Each structure stands twice: as C-alpha cells, then as structure tokens.
Amino acid sequence: MTSLVRVSCRQLRPRIADLATNVELSTAAVRSAIDEGADVIVLPELVTSGYSFASVDEVRSVAVPSSHPVFDGWATAIRDGRPSACVVAGFAEVAGDGTLYNSAALVDARGVRAVYRKTHLWDREKLWFTPGDTLPPVVETPSGRIGIAICYDLEFPELTRDLALRHADLVAVPTNWPLVERPAGERPPEVVIAMAAARVNRVAIACCDRAGTERGQEWTAGSTIVGSDGWPVATAGALDAATADLDLRAGRDKALTDLADAFGDRRVDLYRPS
Amino acid sequence: MTSLVRVSCRQLRPRIADLATNVELSTAAVRSAIDEGADVIVLPELVTSGYSFASVDEVRSVAVPSSHPVFDGWATAIRDGRPSACVVAGFAEVAGDGTLYNSAALVDARGVRAVYRKTHLWDREKLWFTPGDTLPPVVETPSGRIGIAICYDLEFPELTRDLALRHADLVAVPTNWPLVERPAGERPPEVVIAMAAARVNRVAIACCDRAGTERGQEWTAGSTIVGSDGWPVATAGALDAATADLDLRAGRDKALTDLADAFGDRRVDLYRPS
Numbered sequence: 001m002t003s004l005v006r007v008s009c010r011q012l013r014p015r016i017a018d019l020a021t022n023v024e025l026s027t028a029a030v031r032s033a034i035d036e037g038a039d040v041i042v043l044p045e046l047v048t049s050g051y052s053f054a055s056v057d058e059v060r061s062v063a064v065p066s067s068h069p070v071f072d073g074w075a076t077a078i079r080d081g082r083p084s085a086c087v088v089a090g091f092a093e094v095a096g097d098g099t100l101y102n103s104a105a106l107v108d109a110r111g112v113r114a115v116y117r118k119t120h121l122w123d124r125e126k127l128w129f130t131p132g133d134t135l136p137p138v139v140e141t142p143s144g145r146i147g148i149a150i151c152y153d154l155e156f157p158e159l160t161r162d163l164a165l166r167h168a169d170l171v172a173v174p175t176n177w178p179l180v181e182r183p184a185g186e187r188p189p190e191v192v193i194a195m196a197a198a199r200v201n202r203v204a205i206a207c208c209d210r211a212g213t214e215r216g217q218e219w220t221a222g223s224t225i226v227g228s229d230g231w232p233v234a235t236a237g238a239l240d241a242a243t244a245d246l247d248l249r250a251g252r253d254k255a256l257t258d259l260a261d262a263f264g265d266r267r268v269d270l271y272r273p274s
Numbered sequence: 275m276t277s278l279v280r281v282s283c284r285q286l287r288p289r290i291a292d293l294a295t296n297v298e299l300s301t302a303a304v305r306s307a308i309d310e311g312a313d314v315i316v317l318p319e320l321v322t323s324g325y326s327f328a329s330v331d332e333v334r335s336v337a338v339p340s341s342h343p344v345f346d347g348w349a350t351a352i353r354d355g356r357p358s359a360c361v362v363a364g365f366a367e368v369a370g371d372g373t374l375y376n377s378a379a380l381v382d383a384r385g386v387r388a389v390y391r392k393t394h395l396w397d398r399e400k401l402w403f404t405p406g407d408t409l410p411p412v413v414e415t416p417s418g419r420i421g422i423a424i425c426y427d428l429e430f431p432e433l434t435r436d437l438a439l440r441h442a443d444l445v446a447v448p449t450n451w452p453l454v455e456r457p458a459g460e461r462p463p464e465v466v467i468a469m470a471a472a473r474v475n476r477v478a479i480a481c482c483d484r485a486g487t488e489r490g491q492e493w494t495a496g497s498t499i500v501g502s503d504g505w506p507v508a509t510a511g512a513l514d515a516a517t518a519d520l521d522l523r524a525g526r527d528k529a530l531t532d533l534a535d536a537f538g539d540r541r542v543d544l545y546r547p548s
Contacts, residue, residue, distance in 0.1 A: 119541050123533045135544050155474050155536070157431035158545045183505055189473055192504065196470030199463055200429050230466065231457055260397045262429070267393050270409050271432040273547060 005143040007170065008038035008243040009208035009223040011236045016050030016214055019062045019070075023048060026089060027073040034081035036243065039143040042208035043089035045151050045174040046102060052215040056100070059128045063094035066115045071107050079109040084142040086113070090150060090174035092129075093117065102129045104148050104174050106139050114139045114148070119159070122152035135162055144169035144248040147203075151175040154193055154207070157200075164201035165263070169248040171197075173207040177220035188222040191232065199230025202251040202262050211240050279417040281444065282312035282517040283482035283497040285510045290324030290488055293336045293344075297322065300363060301347040308355035310517065313417040316482035317363035319425050319448040320376060326489040330374070333402045337368035340389045345381050353383045358416040360387070364424060364448035366403075367391065376403045378422050378448050380413050388413050388422070393433070396426035409436055418443035418522040421477075425449040428467055428481070431474075438475035439537070443522040445471075447481040451494035462496040465506065473504025476525040476536050485514050 010029040014022040026047050033041040045051070048070055049062040064070065070091070078085045086108040093103035093115065101117040102125055117132025118125075136148040136159070147168030153159050154173055163171055177190050186192075194205045204227055211221040223236035225244045228251030234244040254263040284303040288296040300321050307315040319325070322344055323336040338344065348361045360382040367377035367389065375391040376399055391406025392399075410422040410433070421442030427433050428447055437445055451464050460466075468479045478501055485495040497510035499518045502525030508518035528537040 119544060120539050123531045126533050131541075133544070135541075135546070152534075152539070156540060157435060157470075157474060158540070161431060162546060186505065189504055192466060193470045193474060196431075196467045200431060200467060230463055231460065257397045259400050260426075265394050265426070266430060266432070267405075267409075270393060270407070271547075272409070272436060273542075273545075 003247060004245045005039045005248050006037050006243065006245050007040045007042070007206045007225055008033045008036065008241060009042045009206055009225060009236060011209055011211050011221060011223040011240040012044055012047055013210065013212040014044065014047050014050045016052055017058050017062050019048060022050070023070045023073065026070065027077060030074045030077045030087055031081065034077060034085055038243065039085050040146065040170065040172065040206070041085065041087045042172045042206050043087065043174060044208050044210045045090035045176045046092055047089050047174070049092035050214060051176045052217045053128055056128050059092055059100055060094065063092040063100050065094055066105060066112050071105060071112050074107045075109055075111045083109045086141050086143065086146070088146065088148055088172035088174060099130050100128060101132060102150060104150050106146060106148060108141065116148045116150070118150040118153060120152045120156055135159065138163060138166045138168045147171045149173045151177065154190060154197065157197060160197040160201055164203045168203055169251060170204045170206060173205060175207050175209045177209050177222050179218040179220045188220045191222055191224045194224065194226050195230045195232065198226040198228060200262065202228045202254050204228045204246050204248055204251060277521060278519040279313045279522050280311050280517065280519050281314045281316070281480045281499055282307045282310065282515060283316045283480055283499060283510060285483055285485050285495060285497040285514040286318055286321055287484065287486040288318065288321050288324045290326055291332050291336050292324070293322060296324070297344045297347065300344065301351060304348045304351045304361055305355065308351060308359055312517065313359050314420065314444065314446065314480070315359065315361045316446045316480050317361065317448060318482050318484045319364035319450045320366055321363050321448065323366035324488060325450045326491045327402055330402050333366055333374055334368065337366040337374050339368055339370070340379060340386050345379060345386050348381045349383055349385045357383045360415050360417065360420070362420065362422055362446035362448060373404050374402060375406060376424060378424050380420060380422060382415065390422045390424070392424040392427060394426045394430055409433065412437060412440045412442045421445045423447045425451065428464060428471065431471060434471040434475055438477045442477055443525060444478045444480060447479060449481050449483045451483050451496050453492040453494045462494045465496055465498045468498065468500050469504050469506065472500040472502060474536065476502045476528050478502045478520050478522055478525060
C-alpha cells in the first residue's frame, strides 16, 4: 500500500443505449486519468449503458457480461500506463441466465477482479434490474482495500458500516444522482450522507456522478471525494473530474482519543437485528 | 399530535459540580421556553452537573436519582404554562445501588416519563459512568413520538436507525460537543452526522449543545434542529437557543418516490449481525 493514493472520479456523460460510444468514452477516461497518475479511477453508475431507459428491451440491448471486451480495454489501458492502478465503474450487466443487474466492476491490469450487483435499487431501476443478493466486496489492491457501493446503496448506513467493518480503506461509489432541490449554499444531500458515513466509519469515500441531462433527467454533477475524517477534499463541478491524493492509512486507526474508538465503542451487545 | 410542534434547544452554561445553580438555571430555561410556546424543550447533556469532572467523587457529589425535585420543578413549570409540553435533558444519575450513569430524562406535566442511560460513553466519561444496558426509549407524547440519544450516541448509525425503526418522529439529543477543528465554513461534524441521520431515516433531530468554556474545555455551541428532510432549520449560535416549528408528521411517510421507500428498500435479508 503506497502512502498517497491518487483517486480520480471522471464525471462522464454517457449516451443512453449507445454501447459503442460509451465504451470509447469510458476507455478514453481511464487513459486520461492514468496519464494524470491516478491509482484508483471511479466512473459513474451504468457508464456503459446510460441510465434513463425506456424499456427492458432497451436495457437488454446494451447490457454486457463481465467478460465483455470493454473491461479488457480498461485493463489494457492500466497495463500500458500504470500497472498498479484499478478502475471501479458501473455497467448494465446481463448474466449467463439472461438476468439484468445494475452492476459495478473493479478492473485492474489483469482484468475484472470483482463484480458487485447493486442491492438497493432506486425507483425505476426496479422495472429493469434484479437486485443483487450479496453485499458488496472489499477488494485488496496495491492502493489499499477498496469497497464498492452504487448510488442509492449509500443511503443505507448498514451497507457503508459493513464495508468499513470489513476493513475497506476506500469506498468507491459509481453514482447517477438525479438533481434534487436543495437549499441555497448546501451540498447535494448525497454528499452530506457520504461525509457522515466517512466520518463515523473513518473510511474515505469517492463518489463519481454524471454531468449533463439525459432524456429530460438533469444530473447533479456532484462527484466528491471525502477523506476518512469526513471532509470533502475534491469536487468535480464543471470540471467533470474530482481528483485527490489520499492517505488511506489514516482511516485504519479507528481510535478517536486514548479512551474512545469509533469501532470499539459500538454496542454490538445491544444492536438489534433489523 | 398537533400539526406544528415547536421544538426549542436551550444552549445553557451549567456550572461544574454546582447542583443548586444548575437546578435554577435549567428550571428558568424550561420556564422561558414554555413562555415562548415550546412544545418540546431540549436541554444539554449533564445539565444538572456540568461535564468536565475531576474525580468520581465530584460526579457523585452532584449526581441525582430520577426522583430528585429538579424534575418536579420542570414538571411544575410545564403544568403551569403548557401542560402538553415536555423536556428532554441530560443529568448525572445515581441509581439506587449507587451506580453512576450519564442519563437523560423525558419529563412532562406528570413528572419523569422515561430515563435513558447513555450507551456509548465518550472518552473520560468512561472514568466516571457505567454505560447503559438498553437502547434509548421512544416516548409517545402529545407532540409526537420522541426518541432520545445523548451526544456521542449520534455517531453510531445503528442507534438512530433503531429509534427511527421504532417510529420516532423526533430524536432529542442532549449534547456537550467539545469544540474540534473543522475546515472554514463547515458546520460542526456532529451536525453533518445529524443531517445524514435525519435524511436517511426521515426523522427530525434536535441537538442541544452547550456554550462557553468549562475548566479549559471549549464547547462547540452548535445546537441545531434538523428537519426530517435532513436540512437544518434552526441553529443557536450566539443566541444560545435554537427554536423551530416542525411538522413531525412529514417524516412518518418513508416513501421517496412511487417506487422507492427509505425503509422498505432496506435489505434486511442481507444486513449482517454486527
């Protein structure tokens, strides 16, 4: 585990139901992030497919298996440029039995290391996708232990807690945040939730959102990287990328004072099964 | 349950180890809040005793049982002024067997309705107090269902989730937040945590902090009331009181869209015992 890890969220604008364009777009983003020295690259949710589907047939037309060449393209970019790097990105997955999932892959120089199928499906995603039946993995990488969550997953503190208890150093979160109303001067509510999850768990969180508008759906463009102390260290805004160098070892120590510990003080004897 | 509930956090400055002064101070605060039409009055953690103890003997010198006249004083103030109101306040409790707890009482016109003994003790509190062995209660009142948490409890999302799942409309949080460093322009980190807890659980949260300095310990003076949408509606600042009229019924509906529900979408089949 290197001392400083460069995390970069590339806030892309995939084109709905256009796999070829999105393969090109995402691969170019991986290459450019690697050129900028990124160790961990996070891309949006459903980056290969777009989000605002009109029908399940449309989802199926752009869904890919985890053996699809798009992942080889990212792996090749990593091998060519920065062999210790990895990518976490969302994609519409079609499984061997034809089931459709809103998934995220962790890809390194060797190829796909892990696939996570979103367990908390948001709104109309329920019309297209089957929810995953397993909580997300935590993957050991040269940059540290990377946990995965996808968008709405983040709103369930059970999930972020679980990743942190399984020793995640960084939670990589491909998202598509639909723009919602918020008071003037406030961050997107999803960022507030990420900040709190980072702080109570002492884990860094990198959310990669989308920019632009798709079939009338405006996106928040809220990509934000939060340190394990809970404070944002980078936001994308109009730049469409958020990049920060993080000391991921900082969050491994859960001690808050000599007498207080964020994990040791949990009352596991009292918490109730849900 | 009335439609709008006036919640008022009175950010007092109790005097360490001076019970008589603190009884007077807290009772005056209850009276003044009632004069201002408060339905739910929240006072700081350990308001009857102060916080920065030098020894367990000092704690014992100001610890009181839940039958102490201070609570009758608050109940009388309620009966006299606003019989449907209630107070949630922290106190150093001595139990019948002499055990010391960092507790909070919910007091209404009839007297003490519930006592909660803090389950997550912060730092040096562990030198003085025994942790409680029961998660906090949710108390039915004319203003709605009030859950209790004390300060550091809030940093454990398991606890706020549990209160919300037990149908709390409002979580009343007596606190003593030691001032910690934060980036310029940011809210206290505890407020960020309260905002996220409110939003993911769709429950209002009223944190009553302290002001001033005690034996060198500077307090955050961060009292904040957060609506069930996760946005702050009142902060005390130099005013030393935060007051807001809340529609506590808003948080009872956990639906986020026609197809998404903050509670219904929880994956209770996957969450692991801690």
